[in-house]
Amino acid sequence: MATLKDIENMLKDLTKNELRKLLKRVDKELSGHPSDLKALLTAKRYSNNHCHCTLCGSLNVKKDGHRKDKYNTQKYYCNDCKHYFTITTNSIVSGTRKDLTTWQKYINCMMNGFTVRQSADECGIHKNTAFRWRHKILDALTNMMNEVELDGIVEADETYFKQSFKGNHKKSKTFVMPRKRHSRGGKSKKRGLSRDKVCVPCAVNKDGLSVGKPATLGKPTVSAMHKVFDGRITSSAILCTDGEKAYQKFSKDNKIELVQIAGGKGKKGAYHIQHINNYHSRLKDFIKKFNGVSTKYLGNYIVWHNFVNFAHDSRENKEEIMLNYAINYPMTETNVMIPNRPATP
Structure with a gap:
């Protein structure tokens, strides 16, 4: 089998186009798949080999077969609240079709202060998805910073x-503008505070x-x-x-x-x-x-x-903290609820 040194020597003979193809292949090998997210969540949500219910927090939980999906996802049953759940239930990655690397890229975009569109382009996701991910992650950070x-x-x-x-205006059936509209970017009509x-x-x-x-x-x-x-x-x-x-x-x-x-x-x-x-x-x-x-x-x-x-703290530590805390944070809002927050404090 070729050693790392052998591979490094072979790289010298590759064209730029071949190097780009190789880089994409290496990135694909390292990128993982949704099960990597589940592995990370399993490590976070298990305590002393006990899984707690992601809905009520009870430890009175038992395994209950597997889902009939391509990942053979483990199911659990809570004897207290009588709900079935998986390791991703009520998590930021519940229902996601993106791998761990995409989430890591998105965290990197947030560390750079990218806009929604910049983040979407960088991660290959829709801008609406980028917007929802932003506020799910920030909700988790808010919970952490409250301590x-x-x-x-x-x-x-x-x-x-x-x-x-x-x-607040788009598709809202309940929002009523509490003041006369301002021209975008214009100054407030009232002086002072x-x-x-x-x-x-x-x-x-x-x-x-x-x-x-x-x-x-x-x-x-x-x-x-x-x-x-x-x-x-x-x-x-x-x-x-x-x-x-x-x-x-x-x-x-x-x-x-x-x-x-x-x-x-x-x-x-x-x-x-x-x-x-x-x-x-x-x-x-x-x-x-x-x-x-x-x-x-x-x-x-x-x-x-x-x-x-x-x-x-170092940037690397911040990225790790943001990813781990966000993924493990128990979500309380659905995608529909995010834009329906109170318009004023």
């Missing part, structure tokens, strides 16, 4: 985005951890701060903000030390809000690439930015 807690010196401030009802603006409270620390999501319309409120930051900033942290009064009530309610800098400029000893201002600038640049993000999806894009552009 993030900020400690140490935490800088917080709010930023604002124009309300966008993009994607009107209810045409979505308020997004955000916080960061020096360890690369960040929190942020749409909370209300118009000016920040104490309830908006609680909605975003409750359970996300430890009681031992020192919260550094501008002079916004809502932070005073929030920090008092949560027994967090507060340092406020009037006007948000300059420093107060070692305290400032330069990191959160930089974070906002990068977030705006990231969102701008997508040519208008609907308000109902804005939270997902913020999580995307936080994970890809702000978190401290």
Whole structure:
């Protein structure tokens, strides 16, 4: 049998066209098939050789034959909720016809911040599929990022985005436009912090951890701060903000030390809000690439930015984390439910 060295020597005699054909063949050999996804899911969803029900979480499960498909898919039966399921039920890859390599390519596209069309072209999938995959993966990331807690010196401030009802009109029988339409790309008709603006409270620390999501319309409120930051900033942290009064009530309610800098400029000893201002600038640049993000999806894009552009970790580790967490995440929404989310926070 030829050794690796023999094969390397043979490569020198191949034409460019032959090398391209060989590369496609190697890629095909490495790409695997849907069973590779099932193998990955099996490793994630099995615990101590016990499979838990993907619908109710019970361990009172037994094997129940195989599906009559070309993959001979193992079926399971839950003795508690009385449902049949397979290892892919309620997962992001349920019903997928794409292999593991396609999902890995798509994760790579997300790490690069590609648009839906760019991702679709790169992965050989329809743009609608690329859109659904994006939000399924981001839903999983949102669930993971909900466990993030900020400690140490935490800088917080709010930023604002124009309300966008993009994607709510098409085929909707229930959506009613709550305001007069704006010309696309035009400025808001109202000056200042009107209810045409979505308020997004955000916080960061020096360890690369960040929190942020749409909370209300118009000016920040104490309830908006609680909605975003409750359970996300430890009681031992020192919260550094501008002079916004809502932070005073929030920090008092949560027994967090507060340092406020009037006007948000300059420093107060070692305290400032330069990191959160930089974070906002990068977030705006990231969102701008997508040519208008609907308000109902804005939270997902913020999580995307936080994970890809702000978190401290290598790109390779982030890709692995994103793939493994997304594939193992128990899906609660169908494809039909994704565009039917509330239009405003």
